[in-house]
Each structure stands twice: as structure tokens, then as C-alpha cells.
Amino acid sequence: MSRRSPTRPTPVNPWRFETAQATVQIKTGAYYTSVWERAINVWNSKRVFKFTIVKGPAQITIVPAQSDENSLIAKDYVGVAYVDHDATKRIISVRLHLVHTLLKKYAYTTSQRVNVAEHELGHAMGLAHNPIKQSVMYKSTRYVSVQPVDVANVRYLYSLPPAQYFINTAQTSSTVNANKDIVTDSWMKVIFNSHERESERVAGTVH
Numbered sequence: 001m002s003r004r005s006p007t008r009p010t011p012v013n014p015w016r017f018e019t020a021q022a023t024v025q026i027k028t029g030a031y032y033t034s035v036w037e038r039a040i041n042v043w044n045s046k047r048v049f050k051f052t053i054v055k056g057p058a059q060i061t062i063v064p065a066q067s068d069e070n071s072l073i074a075k076d077y078v079g080v081a082y083v084d085h086d087a088t089k090r091i092i093s094v095r096l097h098l099v100h101t102l103l104k105k106y107a108y109t110t111s112q113r114v115n116v117a118e119h120e121l122g123h124a125m126g127l128a129h130n131p132i133k134q135s136v137m138y139k140s141t142r143y144v145s146v147q148p149v150d151v152a153n154v155r156y157l158y159s160l161p162p163a164q165y166f167i168n169t170a171q172t173s174s175t176v177n178a179n180k181d182i183v184t185d186s187w188m189k190v191i192f193n194s195h196e197r198e199s200e201r202v203a204g205t206v207h
């Protein structure tokens with residue numbers, strides 16, 4: 001699975017971190033900290049990207065309930081990834097969030113919550129949604145963990161050295177919040193919502 005076909009679709013975004021590593025600060029409570037730690041350990045075990053959990057400010061911040069929590073709940077978003085990148089395609093910072101209220105409402109198991117966290121970490125690295133259902137980056141995954149195709153896509157995204165990958169190699173300091181893109185996920189159980197509604201929502205909110 002690690003070999004890439006030239007015709008294989010590559011569901012990755014144009015942006016990524018400088019190299020295949022990033023620091024993570026987890027600001028959630030004990031239960032969700034364990035969920036995120038499990039998801040981080042799954043990704044780290046694949047050896048294509050290294051997440052390092054730190055106590056202080058980090059490149060990736062995992063946040064508890066936000067000020068717009070009610071609007072997330074109203075839209076049935078169970079996970080969100082806010083990725084800030086600059087014009088050179090470098091990721092500046094990432095905020096990840098699981099909507100605890102909805103995960104509880106729809107009775108996601110702990111393992112399923114870990115799957116959702118793995119999906120959000122995929123966005124944090126620069127992965128886009130994968131139309132293949134057997135991928136952790138499938139837009140409505142709940143039951144699927146990190147798959148070989150996901151590992152291959154991270155390897156692909158970080159295969160070029162920074163000097164070749166980024167639009168310019170000089171890292172500027174004045175680009176924070178430039179070109180801010182918001183990636184929003186909607187994962188609804190089909191029994192609660194029609195496919196049509198879900199696809200409309202996804203089409204309208206995911207870039």
C-alpha cells in the first residue's frame with residue numbers, strides 16, 4: 001500500500017507542516033484527553049508523522065467546548081478542525097475539537113470517538129476527505145480507524161522536502177491568520193438524518 005500509482009487520487013490539501021512533525025497541547029478533561037492520546041498513539045505508531053504532546057502552547061491545540069458550541073450542535077457537527085495556513089502553504093496553527101454533547105447523544109463508543117479524533121488529526125496533518133469508505137478520512141466515518149491508504153497519503157504529502165514543496169522557502173513571521181480556511185465535519189448517523197441532507201451540508205461546508 002505504500003507504493004503510489006500516478007493515477008491514484010491523492011486526497012490531501014495543499015497545505016502541510018514544514019516537516020512531518022508537530023506539537024500538540026490537549027486542553028480537554030481527563031476522559032477526552034485519553035481519547036486524543038489514543039488517537040495520537042495510533043498515528044504515531046504508523047511512523048509517517050510524529051505528534052509530540054506538550055504542556056504549553058503548541059502548533060496543534062485540542063480545545064474543549066467553544067463559544068460557538070451551540071451552533072456546532074445545531075449543525076450536527078461531531079468534530080471540527082480549524083487549520084490556519086499561510087500563502088506559502090505552511091500550516092501556522094490548528095485547533096481541533098470534538099463536540100462531546102453530540103458524541104454522547106448519538107452513543108459513540110470510546111473507540112468510535114478515537115476514530116473521530118484520528119480523522120481530525122488527519123486534517124491537522126493536511127489530509128483532505130477521502131471518497132473511499134475504507135479510510136479514516138471518509139467524510140462520515142465513525143467505524144473506521146487509520147487505514148493503509150491514510151498512512152500512504154500522509155507519506156505522500158510529506159514526501160517532498162520543504163525547499164521543493166513550499167511556494168517559497170523563507171518562513172515569514174507576518175502571515176499568521178492569513179488565508180484562514182475552516183474545515184468542518186459533519187458526521188450524522190444515517191438513521192437520524194437523510195443522506196441528502198448530509199450531502200448538502202457537506203457540500204456546503206467542506207472545501
Ligand SMILES: [Zn+2]
Nearest residue numbers: 129139184185
Ligand atoms: Zn473531516
